[in-house]
Each structure stands twice: as C-alpha cells, then as structure tokens.
Amino acid sequence: MTQGAKQKVEMAEHKFKPVEEQLAYIKKGVAEIIPEPELVAKLEASRKSGKPLRVYLGVDPTAPDLHLGHTVVLRKLKHFQDLGHTAVFLIGDFSAMIGDPTGASETRPPLTREQVDANAKTYLEQVYKILDREETEVRYNSEWLGKMNAEDVVRLCSHYRLARMLEREDFDSRLEKGQPISVHELLYPLLTARDAVELKSDVELGATEQKFNLLVHREIQREYGLPGQAILTMPILVGLDGQRKMSKSLGNYVGITEAPSEMFGKMMSIPDELMWSYYELLTDRAPNEIASLKKEVSSGKLHPMDAKMRLAEEVISDFRGQEAAHKAAENFQRVFRDRQAPEEAPAVKLPKGPAKKLTALLVDLKLAPSKAEAERLIKQKAVEIDGGTIDDPRKDIDLSKPTNFLLRAGKKKFVRVIVE
RNA sequence: GGACGGGUGGGUGAGUGGCUAAAACCAGCAGACUGUAAAUCUGCCGCUCCUUGCGGGCUACGAAGGUUCGAAUCCUUCCCCGUCCA
Numbered sequence: 001m002t003q004g005a006k007q008k009v010e011m012a013e014h015k016f017k018p019v020e021e022q023l024a025y026i027k028k029g030v031a032e033i034i035p036e037p038e039l040v041a042k043l044e045a046s047r048k049s050g051k052p053l054r055v056y057l058g059v060d061p062t063a064p065d066l067h068l069g070h071t072v073v074l075r076k077l078k079h080f081q082d083l084g085h086t087a088v089f090l091i092g093d094f095s096a097m098i099g100d101p102t103g104a105s106e107t108r109p110p111l112t113r114e115q116v117d118a119n120a121k122t123y124l125e126q127v128y129k130i131l132d133r134e135e136t137e138v139r140y141n142s143e144w145l146g147k148m149n150a151e152d153v154v155r156l157c158s159h160y161r162l163a164r165m166l167e168r169e170d171f172d173s174r175l176e177k178g179q180p181i182s183v184h185e186l187l188y189p190l191l192t193a194r195d196a197v198e199l200k201s202d203v204e205l206g207a208t209e210q211k212f213n214l215l216v217h218r219e220i221q222r223e224y225g226l227p228g229q230a231i232l233t234m235p236i237l238v239g240l241d242g243q244r245k246m247s248k249s250l251g252n253y254v255g256i257t258e259a260p261s262e263m264f265g266k267m268m269s270i271p272d273e274l275m276w277s278y279y280e281l282l283t284d285r286a287p288n289e290i291a292s293l294k295k296e297v298s299s300g301k302l303h304p305m306d307a308k309m310r311l312a313e314e315v316i317s318d319f320r321g322q323e324a325a326h327k328a329a330e331n332f333q334r335v336f337r338d339r340q341a342p343e344e345a346p347a348v349k350l351p352k353g354p355a356k357k358l359t360a361l362l363v364d365l366k367l368a369p370s371k372a373e374a375e376r377l378i379k380q381k382a383v384e385i386d387g388g389t390i391d392d393p394r395k396d397i398d399l400s401k402p403t404n405f406l407l408r409a410g411k412k413k414f415v416r417v418i419v420e
Numbered sequence: 421g422g423a424c425g426g427g428u429g430g431g432u433g434a435g436u437g438g439c440u441a442a443a444a445c446c447a448g449c450a451g452a453c454u455g456u457a458a459a460u461c462u463g464c465c466g467c468u469c470c471u472u473g474c475g476g477g478c479u480a481c482g483a484a485g486g487u488u489c490g491a492a493u494c495c496u497u498c499c500c501c502g503u504c505c506a
Contacts, residue, residue: 178502271458305455336456380450411456
C-alpha cells in the first residue's frame with residue numbers, strides 16, 4: 001500500500017462515527033427500517049470507503065406552508081446530515097401536479113404549475129430552518145420527469161404489475177367502496193420511482209403512509225440495475241385533536257411560520273398523552289431522557305402542564321429562536337394561567353369615524369368570519385372589552401374620538417383597538 | 421356502446437311536492453368545569469337587514485331549462501361517478 005493510499009484509508013476511518021453509534025442515532029423515533037441489515041451494510045460500506053450515503057426525502061409542494069407534521073421526517077433527514085451523509089431534498093414539482101393518492105379517499109385536484117412553483121419557493125425557506133442550507137442538495141423532479149416522452153413512460157410502466165399496484169390500501173379501499181380511481185394516480189409511485197433512479201439514492205425517508213411508494217421505488221431501482229435503496233419510515237404525527245394525522249385540511253396543525261404565541265397555544269391544547277410522542281418526534285431529547293420525564297409526570301413530581309410547556313418552548317425555539325419561544329411561554333402563563341390580558345395583543349389602528357356596530361367591528365378585525373357569527377359570539381358571552389363581557393349584539397362602538405381598548409373574542413383571540 | 425344504480429350543507433348520511441336553512445351523527449365554535457389538556461354538561465353551527473322578532477330578505481340539495489300558487493323532491497336536456505355486460 002502506498003503512503004497516500006494508507007493515509008486515505010485512515011482519513012476515511014475518521015470521517016464517520018462507528019456504525020453502531022450512527023444506527024442508534026438514526027433509529028430514534030423511527031417506525032420501520034426496511035431492511036435493517038441492508039442499511040447497516042450500507043453504513044459499513046460508506047464508513048470504509050469514506051463515501052457518504054445519499055439519503056433523500058421527496059416532498060410534493062402541495063401547500064405553501066409546512067407544519068410540524070412535515071418536520072418529523074425532515075428532522076430525520078437532518079440526523080443523517082449531522083452524521084456526515086448527503087441529504088438530498090427532492091421537490092416533487094412535477095409529481096405534485098399529479099397528486100399523491102396516498103391516504104386520499106378521493107382523487108385530488110391537480111395543482112397548476114404556478115401554484116407548485118410558488119409553494120416550492122416558500123417550502124425551501126422553511127426547510128432550511130431544519131436542514132443545513134450549505135450542505136443540502138436540492139433537486140426538482142421536473143428536471144427528469146419533465147423530459148420523459150411517451151416511450152419512456154411506457155417503458156417505466158412495464159416494470160410494474162397492476163395487481164401489485166392494487167395491493168395498496170388506499171386503492172383497494174376505494175375500489176371496495178366504489179369510489180373513483182383515475183389512471184394517472186397509478187402513475188404516481190412509478191414516476192416518483194424514477195426520482196430514486198435518477199438520484200441513485202442509498203436511503204429514502206418517508207412517513208409510514210409512504211411505505212408503499214418507497215417500496216415501489218426500491219423495486220424499480222433494481223429493475224434499472226441499481227442496488228435497491230434502504231427505506232426508513234417515520235411515524236405519522238398525530239394532530240392537535242389527538243385523533244387524526246396532523247394536516248392542514250383537518251385544521252389540527254401547527255404551522256412553523258405561525259406566530260410563536262399562536263404555536264404555543266396550539267401545542268398546549270394537545271391531549272397530555274400525546275406530548276410523549278411529540279417529545280420523541282419533534283425534539284432531540286434522547287429516549288431515556290423522555291422516559292424519565294414521563295416517569296416524573298406519572299409520579300406527580302412534574303405537573304403535566306409544565307412538561308407540556310417545556311415541550312412547546314423547545315419546539316418553538318427550533319423555528320423562532322429561544323427568545324421568542326420564551327416570550328411565548330411567558331405570555332401563555334400570563335393570559336391563561338393568571339387570566340390577564342396578553343402583554344402584546346396585535347394592535348389595530350382604526351381611522352376616526354362614526355360609531356360602528358360591534359358585530360361589524362368584529363368582522364372587520366377578523367375576529368369573526370361573518371356578522372351572523374359575530375352576533376352568535378356576543379350572545380354566547382364570548383366577547384369582552386377590557387375584560388368586561390358584552391352581551392348586547394346591538395352595541396355600538398364609539399370611534400369618533402381617540403380611544404384604546406382590548407377586544408377579546410373567544411378564548412384565544414385578542415386585538416387591541418386604537419383610534420387616534 | 422347497452423342495462424342498472426347514484427350525485428344533498430366541512431364529512432357521513434336522512435329526506436320523494438308545502439310543516440325543510442334541510443333529520444341524525446361527526447367535525448367545528450362558544451359557555452361552564454379545568455391545567456386554554458382530555459372527559460363531561462349546555463348552547464350555537466348559510467349569508468344579510470333591522471324595529472333582535474318563534475321578524476324580513478337573499479342564497480343553497482351536480483348544471484341548465486320547464487311544470488306548479490309552491491320543487492332537494494315531478495319532467496326535459498346535459499355533466500359527473502359506480503356496478504354489470506360488450
């Protein structure tokens with residue numbers, strides 16, 4: 001062995017942590033590794049050769065904002081990045097126009113090019129709150145999918161069988177229930193498999209509901225003469241209702257661009273039991289740390305509310321910084337624990353003008369979606385001005401002279417109204 | 421291409437001429453209780469106007485027309501979905 005080659009091997013040995021150590025880090029919070037021995041072998045090979053693994057996560061930019069549910073898998077990708085592997089963030093700008101049928105009980109309306117582009121842009125900015133901007137390889141699947149011609153598509157499709165495709169649960173159950181399935185939906189897993197082929201990935205990450213797609217990707221990679229990627233799935237993050245998966249359409253989500261105090265309030269509203277899975281999937285606390293926290297709570301040493309507040313503060317500081325998170329925590333204490341007015345309610349300046357109906361004012365300030373709803377809120381004693389309940393739906397608010405009051409609608413919504 | 425079944429509010433789903441802004445359930449919202457948790461209980465849950473009344477107007481049962489004093493309900497055409505046959 002030459003001097004140089006020897007040196008190279010030594011360097012390689014030091015580039016990655018021992019496989020066992022890596023594996024322990026990788027496994028935290030993971031739902032399933034398919035197949036685990038293969039992942040271990042890949043890690044070993046990479047350590048030996050000094051070549052990082054290519055680990056990718058594909059995301060369809062179907063909505064402009066990320067929520068905590070999305071971050072679970074992103075955090076796992078970040079873990080690989082921390083270990084020195086190559087994180088590939090794939091934006092499914094092409095596949096988003098088909099729409100992933102996963103978990104869908106009906107065909108999704110396809111997105112337009114414009115929507116997809118706009119979403120992709122805001123996605124990336126948010127993704128960098130978790131991933132290292134410099135170290136992340138960002139790819140768009142239109143790069144290759146957009147170039148495929150009919151022949152390429154036919155070829156690709158010939159690698160998979162209909163019966164296999166229909167095995168997947170959402171197709172099967174839709175078929176069973178007599179619900180429509182469009183042919184283009186069958187294409188989704190195949191086209192995204194093309195991504196795995198192009199990226200020559202060693203590992204692909206996804207939520208458990210993506211398992212079927214990821215497995216197809218692995219098989220197709222082999223059909224194209226590549227070693228099949230290992231698959232790593234993460235559990236679905238349960239939403240605020242404690243029942244269903246966190247999703248925007250269900251409204252049980254915490255967006256990562258939301259105001260810290262908003263995020264805080266939402267996090268606090270999760271069922272107690274749920275906080276442990278949030279700890280596991282949304283923080284970097286070690287499993288044994290979480291276990292001991294849990295023990296403290298069940299023994300009565302730690303109040304569940306305090307444990308939850310700690311969680312909320314930790315998660316929020318990941319996205320908004322420690323200071324903002326801490327402020328949100330203080331604000332929460334003040335408003336809900338001590339039942340005082342928030343220190344900083346969003347202030348709205350109104351022009352001087354004639355008296356206005358309270359119902360109209362509530363709508364103007366977006367505290368109610370319609371006047372009918374505003375009237376209901378008032379009748380239900382949900383509206384307060386400077387701490388005093390208003391129950392007269394016909395009340396007029398005098399805006400003809402300078403004034404300043406705190407308007408509350410419901411538990412969470414406050415606005416400071418200022419007329420100068 | 422043919423035969424049959426179907427399209428109702430955010431969801432499931434009742435309703436076959438007026439009593440239906442449309443049952444019931446779920447979701448959602450508000451209040452009580454609390455730890456803004458959960459559970460529970462109570463109320464609300466299309467929009468709008470005012471004289472806030474078991475008030476008036478408007479919009480709504482795939483779409484457009486029609487019958488009728490009156491249509492989610494009947495008729496015509498169209499669109500969409502499913503099942504079976506080819």
